[in-house]
Amino acid sequence: MLFRRALWAKGVRYRVDSKSLPGRPDLSIKKYKLAIFIDGEFWHGYNWDERKKTLKSNREFWIPKIERNMQRDREVNAQLEDLDFTVFRFWETEIKTNLKTCINDVMVYIDIGGINGA
Template sequence: MAHKPYYIDEEIIKVPRFEESAGFYTTKQRSANMGKIKGKNSIPELLLRKALWAKNIRYRIHKKNLPGCPDLVINKYRLAIFVDGDFWHGYNWAQKRDAIKSNALFWIPKIERNMQKDRHANASLIKMGYTVMRFWEHEVKHNLSTCVNQILLYVEACKENKIPTIE
């Protein structure tokens, strides 16, 4: 039997290649700029990690064997945490989608595909018994203590066996 990807039940959003022939042209400078964008160890992610470490919360980072490669995983409590970039993961997408003017034929499907991957990673992790928490980068930057407290409340509830379950 062939392996089915975890997103098999939804049609995959196609993202056009970023090529000159498709009307997309990148200069060496733009390519260099895009290469500097971090997918891991972003400033908001590092802020959250440092704050959790200070509260004696231990975690693993970037677990590749889990769907979506969570930024942080607290194995003991089966908690997967993501820090999503506002632009890359579509924060306030309904309003911002139409504001994209430059290379919209590439960026709109690209961001929508990222959002689709996020939904599928969430569903797969939940199916595996994980609780998933996602924080927007602006939430971590401007309300770090709120994000940390949400995680701490979950951990404390786990310690007391008071995790709400869906039945």
């Protein structure tokens, strides 16, 4: 919600969980062919090589589950790129600790993508 509110305050309008796009991006801006995902660190394998070693319980379930999520993320990125979309993926922690930087990354892309010239 922090990210959505900040983007909205900048005047950027978006769709939430667009069912018409692969992977149902958390936010999408079709005008700029932009898909934004905000990924949870556990579910999407942040720092996976280190974190995988620390999993203590139910490893037989969690390791394949998270690795499949990571593979699916790569597949979704490729599908969106085939549709000429640019994909931004932010970690939840990034949004919480560096919201301004994340918003700025999107705003720079939009500005270059033609918001000022459109």
